[in-house]
Amino acid sequence: MTGSDPLPLVVTAYVAMAAFMAGLWALQLRLRNASIADAGWCLGLVLIVCWYAGAAHGDTDRRWLVAIMGSIYALRLGFYILIDRVLGKAEDARYQRLRQEWGEQQHVRMFFYFQLQAAAIALFSLPFLVLMQNPRPTFSLWELAGALLWLLAVTGESMADWQLARFRAKPWNRDRVCREGLWRYSRHPNYFFEWLHWWAYVVMGVGLPNWGVTLLGPLVMGWALLKVTGIPPSEEQAVAGRGEEYRLYQRTTSAFFPWFPKTEKRGREP
Structure with a gap:
């Protein structure tokens, strides 16, 4: 070899x-x-x-x-x-x-x-x-930048998982939607930071002969999370279990990329 x-x-x-x-x-x-x-x-x-x-x-x-x-x-x-x-x-x-x-x-x-x-x-x-x-x-500056991106992504994914686990551990939250911490800005912050993590290796590999191979990580993972094993089945299960509350969450909160939630106007109750 x-x-x-x-x-x-x-x-x-x-x-x-x-x-x-x-x-x-x-x-x-x-x-x-x-x-x-x-x-x-x-x-x-x-x-x-x-x-x-x-x-x-x-x-x-x-x-x-x-x-x-x-x-x-x-x-x-x-x-x-x-x-x-x-x-x-x-x-x-x-x-x-x-x-x-x-x-x-x-x-x-x-x-x-x-x-x-x-x-x-x-x-x-x-x-x-x-x-x-x-x-x-x-080590190059590209590798340093990639390592910093890796640290941000792994920390973000860890925080999202911890916030969700803490929310679910409370019995009164069993049928509620988590909007705490990172979950206020994305319906799937754990998936977003998982995807972002794979971009860290792309940045670290800039300039290498087989650099294009590193793109397989974020591209394939992004496709899987957005279209196959990630968001689609998770959303289907969440709607089935939490109904209208989760549909409201879908209408007001970004599915993947963290962003400020929308404010949904409601009619005056009689």
Whole structure:
């Protein structure tokens, strides 16, 4: 393997994650909670970026700095998912719906879903590998700017998750909509900062030969959050559970990008 050829590393990462996710699929057969795939995605990303740090070619200090950044991001998110959706919790409603839709084919289709997560880990590991292969011994201003953006994004996502968890922990808020903190300015601030986090690696990679590969992170994650696994099912579930209060929230609050909420005029009550 040459220092400029990342393909063997990526292929090895994918094969390892395919086996890892197959094991988690077998575990969810017993737990009956497919949310373990979400926590497993985070742990898998940590394992891969740390392995890249030891196996890739590039400046050693930079390799481990990038690995630490990726690990902090993924471990925090994975731990939050584990506590919020897996340990002692019923399976998330979106997975329950999938089981109902898939019927007798649910186990086979769920296996392929878990394998899709393995492919996603390999895909989202590419920005880290690009940064690690940078041979320059000194850090650039672009890398400093990206690191600051990373700090802002990870802090923002952590705050959004903490504010929502604190709101939900109060029994009287069970059927209410969270408008506290960052949730006053966006219906999904956690998704926004998750997406923003991937832009940090794009900024850090400016000027590198394979810089364009880093764009896969924010582009694919943005598509998933806005169109597939993020906002659409979350909004559908929120409307079903909170009804008109959430519809009001939709009319007055930005879905993704944080912005000041609108004031909805109401007619005078008789």
